[in-house]
Amino acid sequence: MITLENVSKRYGAQVALAPTTLGFPARRTTVLIGPSGCGKSTLLRMIVGLARPDSGRVLIDGEELTAVNADRARHGIGYVIQDGGLFPHLTAERNVALLARCLGRPQQWIGQRVTELARLTRIPDAALARYPKDLSGGQRQRIGVMRALMLDPPVLLLDEPLGALDPVTRFELQEELKRMFAALRKTVVLVTHDMNEAAYLGDHIVLLREGRVVQAGTLDDLVRRPVESYVRDFIRAQRSTLPEVAS
Amino acid sequence: MARAFILLLLPAWCFAQDTLTVGSKRFTESYILGEIVARVAADAGEARAVHKPGLGNTGIVFAALRSGAIDIYPEYTGTIAFEVLNDPKAVDIRAINRELAKSGLGVAVPLGFNNSYALAMLDTRAGALGIRSISDLSRHAGLALGLSHEFLNRNDGWPGLKHAYRLPFAPRGVDHGLAYEALAAAQIDVMDIYSTDAKIAKYGLRVLEDDLRFFPRYEAVLLYRLDVPQRFPATWAALAKLENRIEASRMIGLNAEAELAGKSFDAVAAGFVSELGGAAAVAPGDGPRTFFGILFGGDFWRLTAEHLLLVFASLAASMLAGIPLGVWAARSPPASAWILSSVGLLQTIPSLALLAFLIPLLGTIGTAPALVALFLYALLPIVRNTASGLADIPLALQEAARALGLPPLARLRLIELPLAARSVLAGIKTSAVINVGTATIAAFIGAGGYGERIAAGLARNDNEMLLAGAIPAAAMALLVQGLFDLLDRRLISEGLRA
Numbered sequence: 001m002i003t004l005e006n007v008s009k010r011y012g013a014q015v016a017l018a019p020t021t022l023g024f025p026a027r028r029t030t031v032l033i034g035p036s037g038c039g040k041s042t043l044l045r046m047i048v049g050l051a052r053p054d055s056g057r058v059l060i061d062g063e064e065l066t067a068v069n070a071d072r073a074r075h076g077i078g079y080v081i082q083d084g085g086l087f088p089h090l091t092a093e094r095n096v097a098l099l100a101r102c103l104g105r106p107q108q109w110i111g112q113r114v115t116e117l118a119r120l121t122r123i124p125d126a127a128l129a130r131y132p133k134d135l136s137g138g139q140r141q142r143i144g145v146m147r148a149l150m151l152d153p154p155v156l157l158l159d160e161p162l163g164a165l166d167p168v169t170r171f172e173l174q175e176e177l178k179r180m181f182a183a184l185r186k187t188v189v190l191v192t193h194d195m196n197e198a199a200y201l202g203d204h205i206v207l208l209r210e211g212r213v214v215q216a217g218t219l220d221d222l223v224r225r226p227v228e229s230y231v232r233d234f235i236r237a238q239r240s241t242l243p244e245v246a247s
Numbered sequence: 248m249a250r251a252f253i254l255l256l257l258p259a260w261c262f263a264q265d266t267l268t269v270g271s272k273r274f275t276e277s278y279i280l281g282e283i284v285a286r287v288a289a290d291a292g293e294a295r296a297v298h299k300p301g302l303g304n305t306g307i308v309f310a311a312l313r314s315g316a317i318d319i320y321p322e323y324t325g326t327i328a329f330e331v332l333n334d335p336k337a338v339d340i341r342a343i344n345r346e347l348a349k350s351g352l353g354v355a356v357p358l359g360f361n362n363s364y365a366l367a368m369l370d371t372r373a374g375a376l377g378i379r380s381i382s383d384l385s386r387h388a389g390l391a392l393g394l395s396h397e398f399l400n401r402n403d404g405w406p407g408l409k410h411a412y413r414l415p416f417a418p419r420g421v422d423h424g425l426a427y428e429a430l431a432a433a434q435i436d437v438m439d440i441y442s443t444d445a446k447i448a449k450y451g452l453r454v455l456e457d458d459l460r461f462f463p464r465y466e467a468v469l470l471y472r473l474d475v476p477q478r479f480p481a482t483w484a485a486l487a488k489l490e491n492r493i494e495a496s497r498m499i500g501l502n503a504e505a506e507l508a509g510k511s512f513d514a515v516a517a518g519f520v521s522e523l524g525g526a527a528a529v530a531p532g533d534g535p536r537t538f539f540g541i542l543f544g545g546d547f548w549r550l551t552a553e554h555l556l557l558v559f560a561s562l563a564a565s566m567l568a569g570i571p572l573g574v575w576a577a578r579s580p581p582a583s584a585w586i587l588s589s590v591g592l593l594q595t596i597p598s599l600a601l602l603a604f605l606i607p608l609l610g611t612i613g614t615a616p617a618l619v620a621l622f623l624y625a626l627l628p629i630v631r632n633t634a635s636g637l638a639d640i641p642l643a644l645q646e647a648a649r650a651l652g653l654p655p656l657a658r659l660r661l662i663e664l665p666l667a668a669r670s671v672l673a674g675i676k677t678s679a680v681i682n683v684g685t686a687t688i689a690a691f692i693g694a695g696g697y698g699e700r701i702a703a704g705l706a707r708n709d710n711e712m713l714l715a716g717a718i719p720a721a722a723m724a725l726l727v728q729g730l731f732d733l734l735d736r737r738l739i740s741e742g743l744r745a
C-alpha cells in the first residue's frame with residue numbers, strides 16, 4: 001500500500017501539486033489522469049523519490065520514504081517512462097539485467113529471469129541483443145517494462161508508457177499490460193491522458209486538475225456520480241464509445 | 248629505452264656528490280660558454296661534468312642555481328645587477344659578490360669580454376636616414392622596432408632605454424633568432440643585439456652609439472654556488488685559468504663558428520679548449536649535414552622517448568585528477584564555478600613563468616617541473632569536457648538511473664561516465680595533442696624532448712635544426728590524434744553511434 005499524506009510540491013511560483021492525500025490500494029491498478037501540467041508525473045516522481053515533497057510524506061507499506069532509504073525503496077518499485085527510458089549505451093539485455101548484476105545476483109538466476117520476462121512481454125531473443133536505437137518504439141517500451149519487473153518489485157509505476165506509440169501497437173500493448181497486471185497482481189500506478197486507456201486498465205481512476213485531485217474512484221463512480229461538472233466535461237471530451245454520462 | 252627512462256626519473260641529488268652540473272641559457276654564446284666550462288671541468292679529471300644547455304631565461308636558470316640543480320653557469324654582471332639583484336648600483340664584481348653571498352652564491356673568473364646590449368639597424372637604412380646614435384632614433388617616430396621578449400621586459404632593456412632617451416616607439420616582440428631576417432626583409436627597422444653578435448658583419452648592421460651611456464657593462468663571469476671551490480678544488484683551479492682568456496673578438500668568432508659556419512656548440516667549444524692547451528680534446532667531426540641526417544640523428548630515439556614520457560606521464564596524472572574534478576564540478580554548481588575558473592586560470596600562466604616558479608618549489612630542474620607544468624596545462628580540457636559531458640546527459644536518463652536504485656558510484660561508473668565517454672575522451676585527446684606541443688618548452692629547463700632541437704635551432708637561427716625538432720613534434724601530434732580516434736572506436740559503445 002502506498003499512501004501520500006498531505007504532499008505538495010511547487011516549482012518557484014508554479015504549484016505542481018497542492019497538498020494532496022491519496023492512497024493507492026495494494027495489488028490494484030490505479031490510473032492518474034488529467035490534462036497536461038496537472039501534476040501527474042510530479043506525483044509519480046514523488047513515489048519513486050525523484051521529487052521531494054515540500055510538505056507531507058510518502059509512505060510505502062507504512063514506512064516513510066527518505067533520502068536515506070530511497071535506494072532500497074526503489075528496488076521494490078519498477079518505474080517505466082515514455083519510450084522506455086533505456087540507456088542507449090547498453091543492449092536491451094544489459095538494460096534489463098543492469099540492476100540485478102549490480103546487486104550481485106547469480107548469473108544463472110539473471111538468465112532465467114530475463115527469459116521469463118521476455119516470454120511475458122513477448123520480446124524475441126534477437127531483440128535482446130540489440131541496442132535501444134535498433135529497437136522499435138513498442139519493443140523499447142516492452143524492454144522498459146522488463147527492466148522495471150526484473151527484481152519482481154511489488155510496485156510498478158508507469159508514466160504515459162504508451163504515449164509515443166502508433167495506434168495499433170498501442171492497442172496491442174494495452175491488452176498485454178492488462179493481461180500482465182492481472183497475472184502479476186502488483187500495485188500499479190499508471191499515468192495517461194486517454195480516458196479509454198484509463199477505463200480499460202484501471203481499477204481506480206484519479207482525475208487531477210491544476211495540482212488537485214478532482215475525484216478518485218472507480219470508473220463507475222466518475223461516470224455516474226461526478227463530483228463536479230469538470231469530471232463530466234473531461235469524460236465527454238473523450239471517445240463517444242464510452243457510456244452515456246449521467247447529469 | 249627502459250634505461251633512458253630510469254635515468255630520466257632519477258632525481259638530480261643522486262649525483263650531487265661527484266657531479267658538477269653546468270648550466271647555460273638559450274642563446275649561442277651561453278651554449279658555447281657552458282660547453283667550454285663543462286669541458287674544462289671534465290678535463291680537470293676530478294668530477295663528472297654535466298652540461299644542461301639551453302635553460303629557459305634568467306629566472307629559470309637562476310632558480311636552478313639556487314636550488315642546486317646546477318652548480319655554475321656563465322652570466323653577465325649587468326644581468327646580475329638588474330635582473331637578479333634588482334640593484335643597478337651593484338655593477339662591479341665586489342659589490343655583486345657582497346649581495347650574492349647572502350644566497351650562498353658568488354661570481355668569479357671574468358672571461359675577458361663585455362657583451363652589452365646595443366641597438367642595430369641595417370647600415371644602408373641608417374645611412375639613408377642619417378642615424379648614428381640611439382638619440383638620433385627619436386627624430387624618426389615611424390621606425391618599426393622589433394625587440395626580443397627578454398629585452399622588452401628587462402629593467403636594463405627597453406623600459407629603461409625608452410625612459411632615458413624619451414623614445415616614442417611601441418616596439419613589437421620578435422624572437423631574437425628571427426629578428427635578423429625580419430630586419431633584412433625590412434619588416435622591422437631596429438633590433439636589439441649583443442655586442443659580441445656573430446651576425447653584425449654578415450647582415451651589414453650598424454650598431455647605434457649609446458651616446459647617453461645607458462647600457463651598463465655586461466662582463467662575462469662565472470656565477471656559481473659558493474661550495475663549488477671546496478667540493479671540487481682542482482676543477483675550480485682549472486676554471487680559474489679561463490680568466491681573461493676570451494676577448495670580445497674571440498667571442499664573436501666563436502659565435503660565428505656556430506651560427507654562420509653551422510658547427511655544433513660541442514665542436515666550437517672543443518676547438519677552443521684544445522687551443523687553450525688543455526688535454527687535447529678532439530672536436531667531434533661534424534661531417535656533411537643533410538636534413539635527414541639531423542632529423543634521424545643519434546639523439547632521435549632519446550628525444551622521442553623523453554617527449555613521449557613528458558606527454559603521457561603528465562596526461563595520466565591529468566586524467567587521474569581531472570576526471571574526478573569534472574565529476575565534482577558536474578555534481579555541485581557552486582564547486583563547478585571555482586573549479587573551472589581555477590583550472591582555466593592555470594592555463595593563462597605563461598609557461599616560462601610557471602617553470603621559473605616550479606623550479607624552486609621542487610628544488611630541481613628537468614623532468615619533474617616539466618611534468619608538473621604539463622599536468623597543470625592539461626587539466627582544463629579534461630575537467631571541462633568531463634563536466635559538460637555529464638551535464639549533457641538527458642535528464643530522463645539521469646532520472647531513470649536514479650529511479651532504478653543504483654548506488655551513486657555504480658550510477659557514475661555504469662551509466663553516467665559511459666554516456667559522457669565521448670566528451671571525456673575528446674577532452675583527453677585535446678590535452679594530449681596540446682601536450683605534444685607544450686612539451687617542446689620542457690627543453691628550456693633541461694627536460695629534453697624534441698624541444699631541445701627547436702631551442703638550439705632558434706638559438707643559432709638554424710632552420711634545419713628547428714625543423715628537425717618541429718616536424719617530429721607535429722608528426723607525434725598527428726599520431727596521438729590517430730591513436731585517440733582508434734580509442735574512440737574501441738571505447739565508445741556501439742549503441743551511441745548514429
Ligand SMILES: Nc1ncnc2c1ncn2[C@@H]1O[C@H](COP(=O)(O)OP(=O)(O)OP(=O)(O)O)[C@@H](O)[C@H]1O
Pocket residue numbers: 011014015016035036037038039040041042043
Ligand atoms: N523540474 C521542474 N521545474 C519547474 N517546473 C516543473 C518541473 N517539473 C514540473 N514542473 C511544472 O509542474 C507542473 C506539473 O508538471 P507535471 O510534469 O507533473 O505535469 P503532468 O501532469 O505530468 O503533465 P503532462 O501530461 O504534460 O506530462 C507543470 O506546470 C510543470 O510545468
Ligand SMILES: [Mg+2]
Pocket residue numbers: 040041042159
Ligand atoms: Mg507527465
